[in-house]
Amino acid sequence: MDYNILITRLLSGFVIICAFIFLLFCSNITINIFINLIYLFIFLEVFIFFKKNKHLYLILIYLSISAIFSNIYFLYYYKMIQIILFIVLITAFDSFAYIFGATFGKKKIFKNISKNKTYVGFFAGFFISIILGFYFNNYFSIYDNAFFIFFSFTILFFSFSGDILESYFKRLSNLKDSSFFIPGHGGFFDRFDSYVSSIYFLCLFSVFY
Numbered sequence: 001m002d003y004n005i006l007i008t009r010l011l012s013g014f015v016i017i018c019a020f021i022f023l024l025f026c027s028n029i030t031i032n033i034f035i036n037l038i039y040l041f042i043f044l045e046v047f048i049f050f051k052k053n054k055h056l057y058l059i060l061i062y063l064s065i066s067a068i069f070s071n072i073y074f075l076y077y078y079k080m081i082q083i084i085l086f087i088v089l090i091t092a093f094d095s096f097a098y099i100f101g102a103t104f105g106k107k108k109i110f111k112n113i114s115k116n117k118t119y120v121g122f123f124a125g126f127f128i129s130i131i132l133g134f135y136f137n138n139y140f141s142i143y144d145n146a147f148f149i150f151f152s153f154t155i156l157f158f159s160f161s162g163d164i165l166e167s168y169f170k171r172l173s174n175l176k177d178s179s180f181f182i183p184g185h186g187g188f189f190d191r192f193d194s195y196v197s198s199i200y201f202l203c204l205f206s207v208f209y
Contacts (some may be wrong), residue, residue, distance in 0.1 A: 004037060016182075016191065017091060018083075024080050032074045039067045041188040042196070045179040053173040060163075066196045069203040077206035081140055086202055089133045089152055090159050090194045097125025107183070114167035151205065155198050162197025 023031050046059055053059065101121020109117045130152055137148045166189055168180060177186025189196075 001074045001088055017087065020087070021084070024083065028074055028078050031078070032071060035070055036067070038188055038192055039063065039070070041181065042178075042192065045181070045189050049175055050169065050173050053169060055169065055172060059169055060197060063196065066199055070133035070199045072176065073199060073203040073206060078204065079206070081142055082202075082206070085133060085136055085140075085142055085151075086143075086188060086198070088136050089129050090198060092129035092132045092154055093125040093159055094163075094194060095125070096128045097121040100124035108126045109163060110167075112165060113114055117164070117167070122160070154201050154205075158198040162193045165197065166193035189194050 020034070023034050034185065042063060046056070050056055050059060061175070098116070098121065101116060101118040101124070104124075105120040107117060107119050108115060109122060132153050133147075134148065137143055137152075138145075143147070143151060164176070172177070178189035179187030181187050181193025182191050
């Protein structure tokens with residue numbers, strides 16, 4: 001493992017998360033502006049670096065629908081404690097999957113799509129995020145345990161699927177990173193691919209529950 005990349009990745013991720021958590025204490029409109037700026041940068045990356053991708057229109061549709069769901073959620077269904085749990089689950093999954101995968105992982109899950117996704121990383125990230133989320137959920141009494149399991153498993157499924165889908169799009173475009181805008185991560189699409197996919201479920205979940 002390249003520890004310089006790891007430290008840079010963790011620091012840049014920490015700054016982004018701190019900025020987002022700070023904005024959670026602001027108005028829904030302020031948060032929504034911040035979220036839409038992120039989508040704007042992702043669209044910019046796609047137009048610049050994915051323009052030769054044969055699935056360009058599919059990528060744009062995928063991102064557009066995600067942006068619509070995000071706006072609906074933050075304008076009408078936003079709950080601070082719920083979104084913090086959402087962030088805890090995805091951030092823990094991404095971080096620990098990367099650390100354990102890079103350190104101990106050997107067998108790849110989708111070696112033709114993403115060389116960095118290993119079984120060790122996946123299961124380590126999955127179980128650690130569930131444990132951290134479980135204590136967070138119980139401390140703040142957000143959901144009962146059975147409902148938490150449903151919520152967290154589905155969020156992590158969408159999170160992992162979004163990561164793999166973005167890796168597939170990059171593979172078709174012969175890209176290692178979606179851009180070079182965020183140190184240690186590559187681009188905004190790289191950093192927020194899990195959130196882009198998971199917001200679909202979070203929005204639908206909030207509509208019905």
